[in-house]
Amino acid sequence: MLDLLAVQSSTTNATIITLIYTLTLAFILSSMIGWTYEKTFLGLSYSRNFVQGIVLSSVAAAMIMQAIGDNVGRGLGMMGALSVVRFRTSFKDPRDIMFIFASLGAGIGCGVYAWGAAAGGTVAFCCVAFLLSRTGLGTKHFFDGMLRFALPNEGPVREQVEHIMKTSLKTFILITMREVDGGSRLDVAYQVRLRATKPAAEILNELSKLEGISDVQFMMQDATTEM
Structure with a gap:
């Protein structure tokens, strides 16, 4: 059985075992965020593709951070490569943007081996999302x-x-x-x-x-x- 404590905590020359841990954890955490979004969704235009995008964005963020590592040159090159891409998807609901940010944060945390922060932050985010959906915070209408x-x-x-x-x-x-x-x-x-x-x-x-x-x-x- 692989010992998590034996996995390196440096981003230099990531091993296959470290990569597997990183991407697997990013997938698990982003799946939790996607499941939370599905259970707490209150709008009219639910999108299955958006939920899958939440999961994929976290895995992609972890993969990018693994590729960059501690190399400043790689980071600058990655910024230049990503600047070519134009993301034209518009979000009408600010809540959707927060779920994307949470998924990216989990992926980045996994990519830099901050697994505790990524897992703890994901659990906290999901709990707060459930709490807000059940309490109805922000609801302000007198009429039905x-x-x-x-x-x-x-x-x-x-x-x-x-x-x-x-x-x-x-x-x-x-x-x-x-x-x-x-x-x-x-x-x-x-x-x-x-x-x-x-x-x-x-x-x-x-x-x-x-x-x-x-x-x-x-x-x-x-x-x-x-x-």
């Missing part, structure tokens, strides 16, 4: 979603709609109203907060039963925020 529908521009129908919303919703506020069909109908949108005992499906069903109500839609706040 947006309710939108069209109704006849008539007093009785509007009174019926208002009655349903007052009895079924905890609170609501009108955000848009526009006339359609030459002013005979109104297209309205409300920010609403649901009651714990009244799911959105029941409210949609009650509104749909009213004569003249059409295009009833409800969009959750999380969905509208991520988009």
Whole structure:
């Protein structure tokens, strides 16, 4: 059995055993980061390729650091070679960038034989990511979603709609109203907060039963925020 303590800690003339340890650990740590990203993802545009990119970036970073070693000339040459490459991938979510940085950090740590720092940092990063996803830190919205529908521009129908919303919703506020069909109908949108005992499906069903109500839609706040 190979003894980890026997593995050299210098970046000069890396052995095959050291290279195997380095790349294997980089793969394991980046896989943990990718798995954490998958389990804590809350957006709408999930990408399997991005998760695989997290893993591959760490292995590539470890490989580059192994190739450079302690040689300053190699480092300058690597900088010149990488400057030719143009990375045009854009990240809409800052959280995605942090996962890429974490994966690169783990790969670089493994490449310079700072295995303890790489492993400890990866575990800490994954724990914090899970903690933030469970606590909902940063969430700031008073309403649960947006309710939108069209109704006849008539007093009785509007009174019926208002009655349903007052009895079924905890609170609501009108955000848009526009006339359609030459002013005979109104297209309205409300920010609403649901009651714990009244799911959105029941409210949609009650509104749909009213004569003249059409295009009833409800969009959750999380969905509208991520988009």
